Amino acid sequence: MNEVHPILEVEALVKCYASRRGAGHSGRANAVDGVSLSIAPATTLALVGESGSGKSTLAFCVACLEKPTSGRIWWNGLEVSLLTEKDLRPNRSRVQMIFQDPASAMNPRWTASQIVAEPLVIQNQLTRRDQFEHAQLLLERVGLPASAGARRLAEFSGGQRQRIAIARALALGSKLLILDEALSALDCSVQAQIANLLLDLQESSGISLLFITHDLVMAAHLADQVAVMDRGRIVEAGTADEVIRHPEHEQTRMLLAASSGLGRVTPESRDA
Amino acid sequence: MRYIFNRLVHAFFLLVGVSFLSFLFTTMAPGNYFDEMSLNPQISPETVAALRTQYGVDRPVLVRYGRWVASIAHGDLGFSFAYGSPAAPLLWARARNTLLLTSVATILTWLIALPLGIWSAENRGRLPDIAVTSATGLLLVIPDLLLALGLLLLAVRTGWFPTGGMVSVGFETLSSIGKMRDAILHMALPVTVLVLSALPILVRHVRAAMSEVLGAGYLRAAQAHGISRRTLLYRYALPAASHPLISLFGFSVGTLLSGSLIVEVVMSWPGLGPLLLEAILARDLYVVIGGVMLSTVFLVAGNLIADLILYWVDPRIRVA
Numbered sequence: 001m002n003e004v005h006p007i008l009e010v011e012a013l014v015k016c017y018a019s020r021r022g023a024g025h026s027g028r029a030n031a032v033d034g035v036s037l038s039i040a041p042a043t044t045l046a047l048v049g050e051s052g053s054g055k056s057t058l059a060f061c062v063a064c065l066e067k068p069t070s071g072r073i074w075w076n077g078l079e080v081s082l083l084t085e086k087d088l089r090p091n092r093s094r095v096q097m098i099f100q101d102p103a104s105a106m107n108p109r110w111t112a113s114q115i116v117a118e119p120l121v122i123q124n125q126l127t128r129r130d131q132f133e134h135a136q137l138l139l140e141r142v143g144l145p146a147s148a149g150a151r152r153l154a155e156f157s158g159g160q161r162q163r164i165a166i167a168r169a170l171a172l173g174s175k176l177l178i179l180d181e182a183l184s185a186l187d188c189s190v191q192a193q194i195a196n197l198l199l200d201l202q203e204s205s206g207i208s209l210l211f212i213t214h215d216l217v218m219a220a221h222l223a224d225q226v227a228v229m230d231r232g233r234i235v236e237a238g239t240a241d242e243v244i245r246h247p248e249h250e251q252t253r254m255l256l257a258a259s260s261g262l263g264r265v266t267p268e269s270r271d272a
Numbered sequence: 273m274r275y276i277f278n279r280l281v282h283a284f285f286l287l288v289g290v291s292f293l294s295f296l297f298t299t300m301a302p303g304n305y306f307d308e309m310s311l312n313p314q315i316s317p318e319t320v321a322a323l324r325t326q327y328g329v330d331r332p333v334l335v336r337y338g339r340w341v342a343s344i345a346h347g348d349l350g351f352s353f354a355y356g357s358p359a360a361p362l363l364w365a366r367a368r369n370t371l372l373l374t375s376v377a378t379i380l381t382w383l384i385a386l387p388l389g390i391w392s393a394e395n396r397g398r399l400p401d402i403a404v405t406s407a408t409g410l411l412l413v414i415p416d417l418l419l420a421l422g423l424l425l426l427a428v429r430t431g432w433f434p435t436g437g438m439v440s441v442g443f444e445t446l447s448s449i450g451k452m453r454d455a456i457l458h459m460a461l462p463v464t465v466l467v468l469s470a471l472p473i474l475v476r477h478v479r480a481a482m483s484e485v486l487g488a489g490y491l492r493a494a495q496a497h498g499i500s501r502r503t504l505l506y507r508y509a510l511p512a513a514s515h516p517l518i519s520l521f522g523f524s525v526g527t528l529l530s531g532s533l534i535v536e537v538v539m540s541w542p543g544l545g546p547l548l549l550e551a552i553l554a555r556d557l558y559v560v561i562g563g564v565m566l567s568t569v570f571l572v573a574g575n576l577i578a579d580l581i582l583y584w585v586d587p588r589i590r591v592a
Binding site: 063064065085089090092093095096097099101104107118119122123168172 | 488489490492493494495496497498499500501503508512
């Protein structure tokens, strides 16, 4: 029997930072406090929470950019939480991350095609010429004109920069993209365009998304599954429809009320 | 090109200004070489007066400045009263020794400071960082004079190192390996003092510049692409952090002639330091001015070099 692994599986993940000597706090604060989740191939899980709820910390742990205090992480069946940094390196192509601020997540002195080809250069894949050809194709795939490759980052708008970031994340053929508030810095119409681009990519190449946001309505629009995070724990999870129609937890109602909602806010959440 | 030209013109006027001011101040200082000489009962007042006229020390300042500038054109840099010869060859012979000492020390300092600062920044807040920061902090509060004296004491007590000079008596008779060994042993202590006194500041600057850059999102992204630690630190982060470091490098080059004067005096290194100290005590005017001018040329040149490197590595400066 050939078992199909989830693209991502997380079990009892804990991340705590040693808290600074400060007012009243003793001991340690858990940024992520025992989170388990899993993402099936070609689906999207939205992780929703206020700022400070630990969702970004979770994202960095899942992407193996932070070392979790305890817990296990599998990328497509490979238990990456056991690997050393060195053994992890060739496997990093399985999961890529897209950050909130595309301007700082890419080297401003480089051209778009240099940026997009960078993961291939780092992983030493393809010849130099093919790397740049591949970058060119990726830029077109995320809806940028063919001439974009030669321009430097400063010449692009915020939305275009995020497209370049997506193209870069696709370069290694990852099966999972982690988007850490990737749309938050963009204005509404651009948000919708990028969201549609992500849905198109998912349909055409079957990638999974871990979509991290504070915007519950946006999350429900994009995701199959929604998990709500509060103070390091997942307090509510379910299909997007369930969560948005029948919010159980108070935190969920609050997020719903605060959401950029397009008239989908329920009456009871308004009172919360 | 225009930028380079502007910088050169700027540097030229700076040198003219410094030369005039140092000339003015040294001549305004009370006493001169011949006043000292006239206190010597073995020299007749007539001789002193004749020398005064010969060297033109009683002429107006501007005239003397003009003559001095003219002597630069001959490559003389004025005349040393004490040595009875043009100042330039004197200064140059000593400056070479100073440069030998300081360039070795500067190269060593950078070779140590870069990895140490990077290592410290990489482990920010953890044990290696705390160790490096405390060690540099300790070095920072120890005056280099004290360091020099401490090392001299060590040399005297143990006899492992010579206590002064550049080479031993009988250097000429040694084999080439023996010569090398002798030169290194003589250089070891002054170089150590210079490295230890310059190191803490440099390490801290490297650490600060690197810590700032290491938080950058694109380094996180590169890490997510599976970059190796060494490539990340040295090929990505270091160039991005290089701005303040290049300026500091210019400063390092600039202080090659002036940074070691005291250490040279204390450790009897036959460089510019002892020469200038003697010249100041003897009111040997032109040697002092010449020393100041040489140091200034280096300082200006160092900054110029830093500016040019910055111009070359960063396209943003070219636009501005």
